[in-house]
Amino acid sequence: MIQEAPAGGTMQIEVERQIGENRRELVLNMGPQHPSTHGVLRVVLTLEGETIVATDPIIGYLHRGVEKIGENRRYSQFTPWTDRTDYVAAPLNNLGYILAVEKLCGIAAPERAQYWRVIMAELSRIASHLVWLGTHALDIGALSMSLYCFREREDILDIFERFCGARLTTNMMEIGGFSREIPEGLTDMVEAFLKKFPAHQQEYSDLLTQNPIWIARTRGVGIIEPEAAISYGLTGACLRGSGINYDIRKAQPYLVYDRLDFEVPIGTRGDVYDRYLVRMEEMRQALRIIRQCLDQMPTDGPLMLNESNYVIPPHATVLRTAEDMQRHFVWVIKGFEAPKGEVYMAIEHSKGELGYYIYSDGTNTPYRMRLRTPDFVNLQVLPYMAQGAMLADVVALIGTIDIVLGSVDR
């Protein structure tokens, strides 16, 4: 049976095909409006009975041309766009971009700002993992997990709100550090979260880790062999779940990660269950990192780099000195001219390696802005994982990659 091609379209999908005596193949379209595809992912599945023969993920329904926009905006103007790529972990996206620009310009933020950046990045990692856990468990059938996870995520969003005024699209990091002082009471909020969260995480663990239904749905499902994980360029928990020890915070430390003591969880079997354990442990390690940052952080000191070429001048002196007022005016109206050159800066995002490649021709806009988002590369492994799996496992496989379509489509 051949389906008529839609007017104007070019694709003809053979819906049903006889491949032998009593054997038929069926093409099933899943998405883009499907609650368990985490956004607008469309997957064209070829089935034989309930077994998956072939998978073709079709993406781009949320494509906004962020890279093109980046090439037409000044360096300081692009930070808000990074929020909107992976909107559940906006501070991490800000961080990757800001570090890339700082590397291009050859500057670095003061120590205290670096510690606060790490705290916000790790809080963001926990928030992102909570969204992942809630939706992943919801897909598999544990409805209450999503309610619990979003409850704790609320506390983190409150911290973000106190810190920068926004909850979701934070636009938090700035070139050179933070231009405003840390709000009063923020440290107490973080301390309270650190105190409260381990008990809540134990709740999730109690509900899922030994749960026979959860184990039946996840263990031995979606196994990625280590060689395949490397060849597919997987990063984050997808790679570490398969037993490969690659965490950019350890392998190529940035900010102050080389001074912090934390461990990188590694899976052994490379299945959905291992990736669940890896992410759960990453949340515990993130708490350790935040604890150490609060203890090690210098109590006072500058938060913003005092530098005249690439950094916005401090607000106080802008209102007092003519030079800083002029600098401020030029920085806002014209932007700064970055050095000629190209940089690739990768950070460990909650989903894997988030890389920003900037090619600068010496003007005030990047000549080429490239976002290497982790979930775009990770999603490519879905056909490999789904080969021979059951139809009901597809939602578990999509959930385990941890995708956000804003980041996949850019």
Added chain:
Amino acid sequence: MSQNPAPDAGTPPDAQETTQLPALDTQVAAELAPVIEPATDQTGVQEINPVWVYSGYWGPLDEAQHPAIIGLRAQFGDAIEEVTFFRDEVTVRVRTEQLAEICTFLRDTPDLKYQMVSDLTAVDMLNLRSEPRFDVVVTLYSIPRRWRLRLKAGVREDQPCPTLTTVYAAAGWLERECYDMFGIVFAGHPDLRRMLLAEDWDEGHPLRKDYPMRGYKQYVQPGFTGAAPRIRETPREGA
């Protein structure tokens, strides 16, 4: 049940190849690092804070000491056209026809093992030079060495680029995206379709420099009669 912690999360892998990492050569690398001058202060009044610190994450910044460049020069000779350093990054410009062989060599040589492709993209050099128009940029990562390496290959508009899908599985979607955004054809790619744009998109390739920011066509919202608000764009010199 509540007393049981998660079973084997956090256990280090036993006898994994990746755990036996050679010691990082940062000492040598740091000695070879260029001195980055602090940005000059225009007013001459303020004190400049410490600058960005050299990391050594791309290997030594010296052609004679970088094992990948030594190996490539010995194996491929003229195909290695240029080696450039910026910040701590190492960029090797290679002959386009031999890109796949060079990647295979980098992946399989025991003391290099650039087994992972971090990123594959292109740059449209339309405003910066005449020929070739595109640069295909491949960023590789070596898990044992913990180094990155960037390969660049110039591609003319009418010239196909050899595919890397035979070397790295990750190149499949990255090359499809590259074709979608720049129109670069990867010869030998098994499934070269549009990636992010619709498959019947007929307006060309949007990341080319001659593609207007807001597209070629004017899309009018149904029922909307007023003039569409336009964001002011920063014109680029020579664009």
